[in-house]
Amino acid sequence: MKKYFNIFIVIVVFAGWGFSWSEVRAATIRVEIKGAYFKPSDEAFRDIYGQGQTYGAELGFKFNKFMGLWLSADSFSKKGKMTFTQEETTLKIMPISAGLSLEMPLSFISPYAHLGVGYFHYEESNILGQVKKNNFGYAGQIGLLIKxxxxxxxxxxxxxxSCKVKPLELEANLGGLKAGLGLGLQF
Structure with missing residues (x-):
């Protein structure tokens, strides 16, 4: 956990070298809602819960033409069947991620990249009981902003x-691939 916090601090300090106070006062703020299709990395995870929709929101603070910070919160909830007993099991994953954002503004399209750390909250409940775990991981995102x-x-x-947790005896990766679309406002 300390390792990921230190990485986040380095990202924020690095971001601080890239802009002046006058640029901060002229900053751009973005607010976005988004939906995506999520494919978990962990094969055992996919066998039980499959893949599915995830929803979330993102807040961006752009300090200058190319650089900014972002904060994102998402929610993935799914029902599945336990491997051996076929009993119903429910899963919730709620990551909160933050980090550095780099953008290349063109005319009406702006390619961008996000790199940051995430705090993942995980809940699984079934006939055997309920498991709640939290851990730090990382996230990277590329995309196109279209005005x-x-x-x-x-x-x-x-x-x-990517975020590894060990709910019981087995380690699982709560991360994976997402492809999605967001709708936002920029001020």
């Missing part, structure tokens, strides 16, 4: 995240 009109924009993105 629609006025402050409205679309965000077409792909993301990879």
């Amino acid at each position: 629609a009109f006025g402050p409205l924009y679309l965000d077409l993105f792909g993301q990879y995240s």
Whole structure:
């Protein structure tokens, strides 16, 4: 956990070298809602729960033309069947991620990349009981911001995240691949 916190501090300090106080006062703020299709990395995880939709929100603070910070919260909830007993089991994964954002503004399209750390909350409940775990991981995202009109924009993105937890005897990766679309406002 300390390792990921230190990585986040280094990212914030690095971001601080890239802009001046006058740029901070002229910063751009983004607010976005998003939906994505999530494919977990862990094969055993996919066998029980499969893949599915995830929903979330993102807040961005762009300090200058190219660099900023982002904060994202997502939710993935799914029902599945236990491997041996076929009893119903329910899963919730709620990652909160933050980090550095780099953007290359072109005319109405801006390619971007996010790199940061995430805090993953995991809940699984079934006939055997309930398990709740939390751990730190990382996330990287690339995408295209497409200006629609006025402050409205679309965000077409792909993301990879990784977070390992050990709920019982087996280790599982809560991360995976996401492909999605967001709708946001930029001020």
